[in-house]
Amino acid sequence: MPSYAVQHPSLSQCLRHDEVICRPEDLREMTVIEWLPDRTRPPMVGPECTVVQAAASMARHCSALVAVVTREGRRTHLLGVITATRMTEYFTENT
Structure with a gap:
């Protein structure tokens, strides 16, 4: 493509x-x-990040997901990801 x-x-x-x-x-x-x-790298946020900050990072990077990570020294640990679909579902369910 x-x-x-x-x-x-x-x-x-x-x-x-x-x-x-x-x-x-x-x-x-x-x-x-x-x-x-x-x-190849999606935008990354820490676990203390707000949902609005995660959404802004996704928008800024034109990405359909954001990785939630922690860092220990030089190592990065993936905790999970938040998708645009899940974020949309969350906002439409809670409005």
Whole structure:
């Protein structure tokens, strides 16, 4: 897929069939690292971050998720992720 469609999934609706260069049979031999888009690191927040701050980080990075991490010295530990879908569900359920 063109990188613009990967970075902004809503643009994928505008793709023509001949623009999609990766067929299912191509994926059998592809490694995960080859499949990732150019920007492989999602935005990261700490566990003390507010939901609004996490949403702002997602928006700033045009990302559909944010990683929740802790740091111990030079090591980073993934606690989990918050997705845009879950955040939308939360805000629509609690309004």
